[in-house]
Amino acid sequence: MAIVQLKGITRVYKSGSLAVEALRGIDLQIAEGNFVSIMGASGSGKSTLMNILGCLDKPTEGSYNLGGEDVSTFDKSRLAKIRNRMLGFVFQSFHLLPRTSALENVELPLLYSDDNLSWKEIHKRAREALEIVGLGDRTDHNPNELSGGQQQRVAIARALVSNPKILLADEPTGNLDSRTTLEIVELFQKLNKGGLTIIMVTHEPDIARFSNRIITLRDGLMSSDKTIEPLNALQALENWKDEEKIQQESEVQS
């Protein structure tokens, strides 16, 4: 049973007499444990699809079954609960609270959880999530004391802290340099190996090749859906390091 099942999803934006069809009938199934990239030019509908997948928006027509529940009929409050319980979000611009420590940023989703955890448990889980992304020693740092890659890791820890079923990443490497990008993708692959379903929007084909399925949208329809053998990000990172080393050495020689 696929964790995500979309059937005949359309999304029409109406402004006055003008109606824009952002999605024109998407059928999509994503199995648990998949690492999916969604690609497409701007205006292709990938952001709209991402909003619907993330339960931030509701389809005009069609049904969305998430983990066995038809969430397309849910009201705002139940959608908020689903987002808190099932989904983790990673954004291009990190969206960390300024002047707030990494630990407190990561704790945020737990404050809105219905599980009514003790403060001790909240601190513990946030610390664990930061350890998973390799920032166990940066818990007290504010975002402005962290590099871009580290900030995105904090954001990933925040997405992981409530043990979601799916990680939704919207251009997660768009603001990062190529080496940090590889590090983040490598983290994604590691999390995916642990069983986490990841759906990532990207416009860079190089990045998409680290996932095992690439879906391309065009004009609100799926134009291709390919399952591929992903590149190994760890390997790519090693190669990149080697290349840099060679480059540095040649610079020293000249």
Next chain:
Amino acid sequence: MKVSAVPYVALKALRRNRMRTLLTALGIVIGVAAVITMVGLGQGASSEVQEQVNRLGQNVVLVFPGARQLGGVSIGGGSANTLTIEDAHAIRDEIPEVVAASPEVRSQRVLVYGNQNWHTRIYGQSADYLQIRQWPIESGRMFSDEDVERASLVAVVGQTVVDELFEGSDPIGETVRVRGLPIEIIGVLSRKGMSLMGSVQDDIMIVPYTTAFQRISGRSHAMVINVQVYDEQSMAIAQEKITDLLRERHRLAPYQEDDFTVQTQEDVAEAATETSRIMTWLLASIAGVSLFVGGIGIMNVMLVSVTERTREVGLRLAVGARSPDVLLQFLIEAVVLCLLGGIGGILLGVLATEVIATYAGWPALFSTEAMVVAVGVSAAVSAAVGVFFGFYPAWKASRLDPIVALRTE
């Protein structure tokens, strides 16, 4: 949402913007402090008025000249020369309820003693004036009825005069000059403090009214007649009888209005209390306006804050916050802001009141009960201000669409 997380999140947000929090709360601090100070001072003034009225003397009736018609036009109370010394004598002699009556005449003169001089008020009174006013002599003696009859050049003086003219040394037996007229000091009055109108009552010299009329003021009519009545129950009757007597003496026809005013101690007290009450209300309302302005400041800052933190709101919604959670967060922020201001305002207000009261020499203004009430009411009012002015911004924040909010730059 976790219950204890609601105030936690609000406090965190306030701490992230410490300077702004302080400045915003300052508006409320000033508002609440102003209200507390005004109410406190009003209370102090009222209790002071009460004390003053008591110090006025016991069972005192005051007769003022005035309200005389001049060609059909009232020329105002106290302005007329309608009360004579004979009126005072008649009141004393013909009305059985009256114990004493002292015709009063005041003038401002410079006293000279050696190379010192001091500008003071000289009161002409009868020998029983101090008894009427319940004002004990501290040393020496009061002038006698004989002194009044002979228009003797003797006087008793208040403490301020002793301090200023004699620099504290014993003035009894010394002679001061008033426009060359030598007057012997025969007694010193005990200290009395401030009057109802705020003047220092101890800055005074009292001479026999005959002396005052004939040799100092040059007037022939009394400015006030101070009357003491036998007991409290007889006040109303005495008031009536004085009115009848004076109407008869002044030959007023039934259609003519009184050309004098008879006021009891209670009348004076009521008028004074009413005045101070109106002043308190007036000042407290003005202070209330400043609290209102502080509230608008809160609203303004909260609106700016919501706009500034649109992305934060979007993120909170994305990770699972519901609209009511966001509403509550911003509302609590506003309330906490106001309560902080309220606490600061209470402290500042009480401090300011105490300082002013000490300076003015008033008694303690806040009893423990009044204090508890003031603190409770101020806290409740600031919280209400927070809810009232914080609701709209909070509501605005809770209505944000997470997709739009997340995309805001």
